[in-house]
Amino acid sequence: MAWPFFVSIFMQSRVLHNRHAFIGMPFGLVFFSSFSSCHHSTRGSLVNGFCPITRRLMFLLQDFCHNVIRVKSIHAQIVLRGLVQQQFLANRLVRIYCNLGIVQYACHLFEGIPLPEAPCDSMISGYVRNERFTEALNLFKLMRSSDLEIDSYAGNLALKACMALSDRETGMDIIKFLASRGINNKFLGSSMITFLAKFGDINEAKKIFDDMIERDVVCWNAMISGYVQAGKFVEAFHLFVKMQACGISPSPVTLASLTQMSEGVKNLKLGRCVQGYALGFQLGDDVLVLTSLINMYSKLGDIESACRIFNSMTIRTLVSWNAMISGYIQNGFIHKAFGLFRELVKDSCQHFDSGTIVSLLQACSLGVDLQGGKVIHACVYRMGYELNTILTTALIDLYLKCNELQLALRIFQRMQDRNVITWTTLMVGLAQNGQAEEALKLFSQMQEEGIAANSVTLVSLIHSCTHLGSTKKGMIVHGQILRRNFSFCSVNVTALTDMYAKCGKIEYAGRVLRFSSVQKDVILWNSLIVGYGMNGFGDRALAAYHKMIEDGLKPDESTFISLLTACNHSGLVKEATELFHSMESDHSIMPNQKHYACFVDLLSRAGRLGEAEDLINTMPFEPESSVFEALLNGCLVHKNFDLGVSAADRLLKLDIANPGIYVMLSNIYARAKKWDQVNYVRGLMRQRGLKKTPGYSLVEIGGAVHTFFAGDNSHHRWPEICILLDNLRSEVEASGYVADTSCVLRNVDEPMKVKLLWGHSERLAIAFALLSTPAGSTIRVTKNLRVCIDCHNVTQYISQIIEREIIVRDANRFHHFVNGKCSCNNYW
DNA sequence: GTAGGGTTAG
Known part of the structure; x- marks a missing residue:
């Protein structure tokens, strides 16, 4: 609905642009020339020199910059009055559209203005803000090749884009280019520190930091944050102390980094200390500090403290509201989140942004609340936000989680502006809805549209290949991972190992691990243990486990699930029994429902039904349905009719809607040739609307x-x-x-x-x-x-x-x- | 409207 409207504006702007060139619009030209000749810093004072109409439009834009519909109508007025060529207005429009997340409007506006006068800086900043890093870099390249004036502003933004794209090479090139132009201010210094820290060159970053003659608080912050991001919390803290010794007081940003550090080490006590520091440094009522504290407390599960801080805040920004809303959602207080949203809009009469809605949509996704989601969807349309990519992507995610494939696809097809995340969301959703093949097709389509996959995309594709059992396609994705340099990422390597192991190419899984330089973590070891287990190599699974312990890693709960399953598949009853008992005694891990279910499965498959039953009776907590399911399955295999029927009885009391139980029970009756009972159970299933999963x-x-x-x-x-x-x-x-x-x-x-x-x-x-x-x-x-x-x-x-x-x-x-x-x- | 930073989609 809004798109044709914009096209019409756009067309007019082109017409006016041409007319402009021939006839010339008096105001436009006068102000245009006065702008291009003056220095940046003096622009602000010229605002008052504008004609009343321009000035009024500018103020209107400022006042209504959050309301897409009003902005569009002001935009239309600007076009109709032939003022679109005015750098100040164009600049502001580009910026506002980008802030609203509607990059394509900004983009069209930008492209309608000849390059030397085009608001390049605003556009580059808009691209970066909206995570359109490739476009930002392309524009930067264009600026370089067109010999436009480049200062540290555009340079820094381009550097930021390189960081996001993990493009170290281009980044280093930009740094050299800026140096060759003699641009070497404190802005660039801080960016370089951040850049190098992001690429793991924390020592290089430290060198630059040490070489800087004049270091302001921002430089210190960049270095501290670099250490925090790298997980080097001790160094970060030392620097924080040293900074004060050098006579520099921490800023709100410093404290925000420190709260992140507490989040990183998952230490609530440290977080409380940081709050104490903030008070000591007279920053106890700073919005930034308090917001980051809200975030830290809710991430660490202390929602009461987060809430207390929020309630005590005298000044709140939209980000603070969003942080609190999202905190409630993360901790499962969905109703409170919606209550707060109501308070924000109704009682406080404040505006909300796409971030607020994204959080609420996430709440709906978590609770699979289709109705709630549709209300927000309507709201999105009413606010004119339907062109915001992040929001629309969140909507697609919601519909996919609610199994509303058609709705999700319709939104996707209508979208003007799809980025990697949009595509990835759809691929993941399709795979989760059992359409892994469609997901892979979508990947080729995405590449045709020239959108580069990132590490998340590739992981999701590997999962689809695993699901399809297709190593051929998996290898293509593997190639992409190598080419795009994601093989250092442990998530990617784990997905690859898992894929090869689950597709029966266990030797490839081993090879992936041997040739990758990745630091092996517990998850990676676990996936290898699962792989060996599935392929019937129980002994190798056990060997991998011992190797992992040798490497000094601590096994976790899933390690033991994987091990017990591996022993189960290879019939290693003795080894499994030892492992099960060692969990608590050697590794202080209490066996949970899943562990019991695995162990019961193993015992009952091995025909030790009595032992399995005893184990269930001595469990320290009430057994879940999965435990009885394992026993029931064993009874079916070993034809133990009585125990089987009693297990099914207990199961149906726990989980009446699981078709698997009915199928197993009817199979037990069928084995005993009790066809009447079989028919009764099948009838019960039908009556309760349950369907057996068809085999394929x-x-x-x-x-x-x-x-x-x-x-x-x-x-x-x-x-x-x-x-x-x-x-x-x-x-x-x-x-x-x-x-x-x-x-x-x-x-x-x-x-x-x-x-x-x-x-x-x-x-x-x-x-x-x-x-x-x-x-x-x-x-x-x-x-x-x-x-x-x-x-x-x-x-x-x-x-x-x-x-x-x-x-x-x-x-x-x-x-x-x-x-x-x-x-x-x-x-x- | 420049760097460091709090919320938000995979």
Whole structure:
């Protein structure tokens, strides 16, 4: 609705611009020439020299700079009066649009003005403010190549853009360029310190800091903050002390850095000390300090202190309100957050900005509150904020979290101005809604539009590849990570390790780790342990655990989940029992519900149902449904009817809406051939509106992922698949395979059971892979549920007959079939 | 309207 309006303004501005050139607008030209010849610092005094209309427009812009609709109408007046060429007005408009987060308006306005007079500085600042760093750098390059006047202002902003883009090279180039122009003031010094600190060159930064002849409080702050960002809290604190010894008193910014430090070390006591310092330095009522304290307290979970500070504040900025609102949200007080918002708007009659709305939208996302989100969405439109990229991205995120895919896509398609984060949000959301393939397609589309992926984008893409079981696509993303220099980032390396391990290429996972210089943290080790476990290498998982301890790292709760699962898959009951007991005695980690569920799963799969039951009865807290689920599953495998039924009974009291329980219970009855009970349980499921998750298998051929459901004849090569499966069936039967129909838990005759087995999705996927890949190549299939015992048997035979390696990843482990055998040894 | 800094989307 607002976009065509702007286009019309834009068109007019171009027309006027041309007219301007020929006819000349008296006021515009007079003031324009007086501006271009005068020095920056004298501009302010000229404001009063403007004609009354210009002056009035300028004041109006100032007064209504937060109201998009009013700004647009003032903009229209400026255009109609032919004043758009006036540098002062254009400058202010560009700045206001950028502040409102509507960069494209500013951009069009900017492009309509010939370069020498264009408000380059404001535009560069607007780009940086809106995180459009590439555009900022491009403009800076343009300024350089057009030989425009460049001072430390634009230079510093360009340097900031380089920091955000992790582009060290360009940054160093800019520093050299500024030096060659003789620009070397304290502004640049501080920026350089920040720049080098951001790139981990904290020692280089310290050198510059030490070499500076005159150091003001800003320089000290830059250095202290550099240390805080680098996690060097001791050095930061020493510098803080030294600064005072040099006779420089801390500024509000210094104290803000110190509160961040308390946040970094997660030390509430230190935070309280900083608050004490603030009082000592007469900064106890500074907005900046108090706001950062609110932030620190709410991040550390002390919402009462945050609240107390907020209530005591005599002056509050919008940022303070936003910090408090977001603090409430982070601590789960959603209603209080909305209450505060109401207070802000109604009682205090203050304006709110996109930041406020973003926090509220986040609250809706967390609580999956679609209704609340829609109200805010309407509000966004009423305020004219629909073109703000951050806000719209938050809306897309909300709709995706509420599973409203269509709404999210519609907003995305209508968006004029999409950045990396917008694209990434959509990719993550699609993957979470089970559309990983769409997410990957979106990546190519994003690249076509010339938007560069960042580290978060790449991590989300790797997750999608993992989900699809596609190493081919994963390797393309891996290439991007190497090319874009993200291989030092432990999150990326962890995602890669996880992807290779979960796609059955455990040797690649090991190689990624060997060749990366990344500092291994617990999460990275955990992902490797999970990988080994899933691939059936319980011994290697244990070895990795011991190596990790040797390296001096402390295992965490997930380490033990990964280890217990690994032992479970490899049948290492003794080792698991030892680990489970060592948790508390050696590492002071109390086993939680998940640990108990894992251990019960392991015991009951190993047939030690009595021990599992005893363990549950001696648990120090009430067991959750996951614990009984593990026991129930064990009962199903080991055909313990009575214990199974009683476990299901307790389970249904805890979790009545979990379809998995009904399926397991009906399977237990089916095993005992109690078909009446089976029908009763199935009827109960239907009655309660619960649906069983359908099983499916995926196979990737030439970059395309093919999905098969059981008995699914919709694939375009279905006739060939049928023929191939028939042939395979006679061959495996000739080799001695006998169908094990125990897993077909339906009341049908034997031949029908066998027929159903041959329709299982993994067999269809394997047959299709055989049709579409060259002889001798490895076949990889991914299944969402567990592979059944008969499919497991038959795949062993198939691997022998066709002389191929077949890798099947199911819901929780890997099966490598080679020469008629499976790596997992034991199918439970 | 320049550096250091408090809130906000992945």
